[in-house]
Amino acid sequence: MALDRLLNVARKEFSDHITSRRFVIILALFLVISAVSIHDGIENYNNSLESYNEQLQRMEEFEDPYSSWMPEKPSIMYVFISMMSYMTALGGILALAIGFDLVSKEKESRSLKTLLSHPIYRDEIINGKVLGGVGALGFAMALSLAIAIAMLLIFSVVPTVDEFAAILVFGAASLGLLLAYFAIALTMSTVAKESGNALIYTLVIFAIVSSLLPMLGMMAADALAGDPPEAPEMGPMGKQVVGTASSGGYFVSTASQSVVYGGTEDPAWREYEEEMKTYIEKRRFINDISNLLSPQMNYYTVAMAVTNPRIALMISSYTDAGVQEEPGSLAEALGRVWMNIAALIVFPSVFFAATYVKFMRMDIR
Amino acid sequence: MIRTENLTKVYNGKKAVDGLDLEVGEGEIFGFLGPNGAGKSTTILMLTGMIEPTGGRCLVDGIEVAKDPLKVKEIIGYLPEDVGFYGNMTGEQNLDYFARFYGMDAKKRKARIAELLELVHLDGVTQKAGEYSRGMKQRLGLAQALINDPIVLFLDEPTANLDPEGVREYRDLVERLAGEGKTVFVSSHILSEVRAVCRTVGLLANGKLVAQGTLDEVARTLAPSDGDVVRIVVETREHLPDIEDPEILAVERNGNRAVVRAKTDIRDRLTETLFSEGLHVREMRIEEPDIEDVFMAVYRR
Incomplete structure (x- = not known):
């Protein structure tokens, strides 16, 4: 019976979401942009594939001096890279839109009091609301992936089993991001007395976790890691250390290989390299820790591991040895970002727990 | 229940x-x-x-x-x-x-x-x-x-x-x-x-x-406490004369109408007295406290 009650609430909430004008408009926009971006992605993929085939053909026609080098076959997961940016924008808006007045609206309309007068516990109401919201976001995500897969098939791009699994993992990571934003919105909706305030609080928290935290992380890394070591005066030509750099929301850092100079190692340069490596690792560690608090950064890290494991490996490696490493299987790629996966799960869980506690203690007079 | x-x-x-x-x-x-x-x-x-x-x-x-x-x-x-x-x-x-x-x-x-x-x-x-x-x-x-x-x-x-x-x-x-x-x-x-x-x-x-x-x-x-006093409302057709009875504590007169405060319910005796004096009694009742007033008094506390 307890499950019946919870499912009754969840069913009603899910139905409310998917029939609400707000949800339908944002979802439609989301799907249209998704379809356009998948279409572009497929075109890029086909171009890459064509280039790959040409390279193979050239290798067969001519005696290639780099016979041991093989071009890498493009993965259809490249198609999904473009989804990452609008997932954090439109997907985030969708998640915030369905959550920010979920409880506050019921307080304002007094329907919560009426509902509570019937045989149902408070925890069943809040759990039902969460379940209904998760269902609606899952529905949106499933629809988006279904359109993506359908378009791949229409353009005669058939995913392998591994690629299909990667698509599902990408969908799960994206859903994790949406749930993080939904959890923030739901918590604010429970805390605030009015929906207007709930929306403002939600947007403030959204801005903090998506922009301010990564910025503070970088500032903290700069402050705590101190100044970078000074390079020796006589450095070998063409050898330099690449510091941390950011691009598209993720960070790349790598140090050069040990330098052999005239057949012997330059000890000053080697010492400098070691110091620089330690410095970068320290910066990187502080940055990574602060980024764990940002669902957006965790999502980028996990999604990159799925859509472009080679780049993800470069990002996660402190030396450019990572470039030479093979990214390995999907499981291995995910294993390298397990902390980010855990953070994507923990973040919404913490907010859901806060919502639960607040809702259970809420004054319903 | x-x-x-x-x-x-x-x-x-x-x-x-x-x-x-x-x-x-x-x-x-x-x-x-x-x-x-x-x-x-x-x-x-x-x-x-x-x-x-x-x-x-x-x-x-x-x-x-x-x-x-x-x-x-x-x-x-x-x-x-x-x-x-x-x-x-x-x-x-x-x-x-x-x-x-x-x-x-x-x-x-x-x-x-x-x-x-x-x-x-x-x-x-x-x-x-x-x-x-x-x-x-x-x-x-x-x-x-x-x-x-x-x-x-x-x-x-x-x-x-x-x-x-x-x-x-x-x-x-x-x-x-x-x-x-x-x-x-x-x-x-x-x-x-x-x-x-x-x-x-x-x-x-x-x-x-x-x-x-x-x-x-x-x-x-x-009702406001008035001890065990009974309030009797009396109205006659004619002008109301002085009323005397050992049980009466006070009389509030107003022309041919009065509110008699008595130790006990003396309505029967009062009626007889007034009748013997040739007066026509129009009203003779115990005054109950006004419920609205009583509740309003509590509301105002």
């Missing part, structure tokens, strides 16, 4: 309900009177299992509410003050949503909802609850309170948003429900409303029960 024992609720260090002892029998229409902020709604919230008491306990049909609120909710109906609904759903959809919590199957739900919508004159209304007038919401609120055919009905300010026709229909409905053996607990600050439907009342002020019983009993209990 309803019993509270030393029921107490404290909000932010202030006692909203203070040691309430109340008893309402089966089939009674009980009026819970008191000024705004007296603690009526808080008491109802505790009785309906929506908030937990800080102290004491309350029982409905022998079930302790705080220990088994769900079991209590299954046998009661509650119309909250300013009842709210899901604005994106029709009245029928709202009722269907609530009915599902009672494990009613689809057929039973449909039949019960149709019956209730007809009862509150909302059958055939297709607009969403968000577009309802306050009166329509109040009527839908009454329907949702009856969805499970409760044995105890709690109504908080039930006529607040109703038009005169709605009020008349509500009164008929309450009478009918009581006739079916249901206990009806009506909370209101409007004396005339409670007076019209309730057989017994309880008067709450500052979280405490000031008096309980029939309206007359409560009025007498609360």
